[in-house]
Amino acid sequence: MLTNTKLKNLCMNHLLKRDTTSILVLEELYLDFFNDYLTLAYAAENMGVQEDLLGYAMDLGKQFNHKTRG
Secondary structure, eight states, X not given: OOOHHHHHHHHHHHHTTOOSHXXXXXXXXXXXXXXXXXXXXXXHHHHTSOHHXXXXXXXXXXXXXXHHHO
8 A cells, every 4th residue: 555655755765866766667657647637636535645646746746757768
């Protein structure tokens, strides 16, 4: 299960370049959101995480997806 702490760690690991897998997880999270949810509020409620934190994670995943996948 995704928690606020896990989501924060994924974002920080990517931003601090600690690993290369965090951004892939964030991209997968973005793609799941894009395909499965209508609103960020509903996704955050369903996943049990803070809406603003999820929005930030979605932005990171989206940027990576658009940069690497075209």
